[in-house]
Amino acid sequence: MSPSAKMKPPVGANDHVQGAANAPVTLVEYGDYECPYCGEAYPIVKALQERLGKQMRFVFRNFPLSEMHPHAEHAAEAAEAAGGQGKFWEMHDLLYENQDALEDEDLARYAKALKLDMPRFIKEMESHHYAERVRADFSSGVRSGVNGTPSFFINGARHDGPFDLASLLAAIKEAA
Amino acid sequence: MAEDANKILAAGTAAPDFSLHSTPDQLVSLRDFRGAPLIVAFYPADWSPVCGDQMALYNEVLSEFHKFKAAIVGISVDGAWCHDAFALARKLHFPLLSDFEPKGAVARKYGAYRDADGVAERALFVIDPKGTIAWSYLSPVGVNPGADGILDALEALAAKK
Numbered sequence: 001m002s003p004s005a006k007m008k009p010p011v012g013a014n015d016h017v018q019g020a021a022n023a024p025v026t027l028v029e030y031g032d033y034e035c036p037y038c039g040e041a042y043p044i045v046k047a048l049q050e051r052l053g054k055q056m057r058f059v060f061r062n063f064p065l066s067e068m069h070p071h072a073e074h075a076a077e078a079a080e081a082a083g084g085q086g087k088f089w090e091m092h093d094l095l096y097e098n099q100d101a102l103e104d105e106d107l108a109r110y111a112k113a114l115k116l117d118m119p120r121f122i123k124e125m126e127s128h129h130y131a132e133r134v135r136a137d138f139s140s141g142v143r144s145g146v147n148g149t150p151s152f153f154i155n156g157a158r159h160d161g162p163f164d165l166a167s168l169l170a171a172i173k174e175a176a
Numbered sequence: 177m178a179e180d181a182n183k184i185l186a187a188g189t190a191a192p193d194f195s196l197h198s199t200p201d202q203l204v205s206l207r208d209f210r211g212a213p214l215i216v217a218f219y220p221a222d223w224s225p226v227c228g229d230q231m232a233l234y235n236e237v238l239s240e241f242h243k244f245k246a247a248i249v250g251i252s253v254d255g256a257w258c259h260d261a262f263a264l265a266r267k268l269h270f271p272l273l274s275d276f277e278p279k280g281a282v283a284r285k286y287g288a289y290r291d292a293d294g295v296a297e298r299a300l301f302v303i304d305p306k307g308t309i310a311w312s313y314l315s316p317v318g319v320n321p322g323a324d325g326i327l328d329a330l331e332a333l334a335a336k337k
Contacts, residue, residue, distance in 0.1 A: 138236075147320040
């Protein structure tokens with residue numbers, strides 16, 4: 001609920017994290033790779049990271065709205081599969097930079113471009129090896145009060161305002 | 177605002193019965209859901225972007241609700257044909273009920289009607305298997321309340337058993 005929306009569980013060893021663990025601000029995004037609003041947020045998060053440097057760490061959790069976005073689940077699994085080979089963020093970026101090309105062939109193309117072990121990538125995609133992981137992120141989002149995508153949490157509290165650069169910067173400064 | 181927050185039916189109240197159209201030729205009643213928890217989500221209108229998000233979110237979260245054997249219905253004052261088109265467009269897998277004639281009668285019984293606007297509030301109720309309200313929440317009309325409160329309430333209900 002809006003007054004008490006608190007992220008659970010807190011950022012842990014399983015999360016995909018960019019930035020220093022001791023940064024005063026942790027920004028968590030629950031996102032969907034096919035969601036156009038998450039696409040809008042992607043360069044904003046990059047700009048925040050550039051501006052704030054060591055002051056902020058960024059965490060991405062999966063929240064695919066699969067009924068609305070038929071490619072979102074597979075895209076999330078592909079990012080996790082790349083993560084299994086140490087290239088989560090590279091795939092995350094490729095997906096957001098190519099939101100209109102998220103067919104399975106496209107995902108394989110990106111995996112190839114990242115020089116992933118292709119037999120392993122294909123096997124893990126076909127067996128939905130990371131589906132459970134994606135679902136766990138989704139469930140944690142639901143329990144944390146995610147009410148759409150993207151949903152941002154700043155130091156564990158849901159950010160309810162707009163997510164343009166100025167608004168996020170102001171909210172982060174307040175939390176720091 | 178504080179006045180509003182007090183007006184929706186509170187936990188412990190018997191949930192008022194209703195019988196509303198889910199499609200132009202199908203009626204759905206509260207008593208159809210006896211024996212399992214029911215989530216009743218009143219919302220202002222089909223098609224407005226925030227509502228779309230709220231119903232779309234519940235659509236994505238259905239499997240989490242089903243873990244508690246809970247069903248969900250959405251209720252607004254839109255007509256059954258309108259609900260039909262909206263549910264089809266958003267691929268919704270749960271019924272939207274039409275509180276259309278007399279307009280808003282069910283929403284009023286739950287204290288979830290906005291007289292000034294002529295639409296339902298954005299109000300959530302979790303009704304226990306015996307038909308008593310276990311939890312209710314009135315959201316600011318512009319804010320999608322999410323699903324965490326509903327799931328917390330379902331969890332508390334399951335723990336009571």
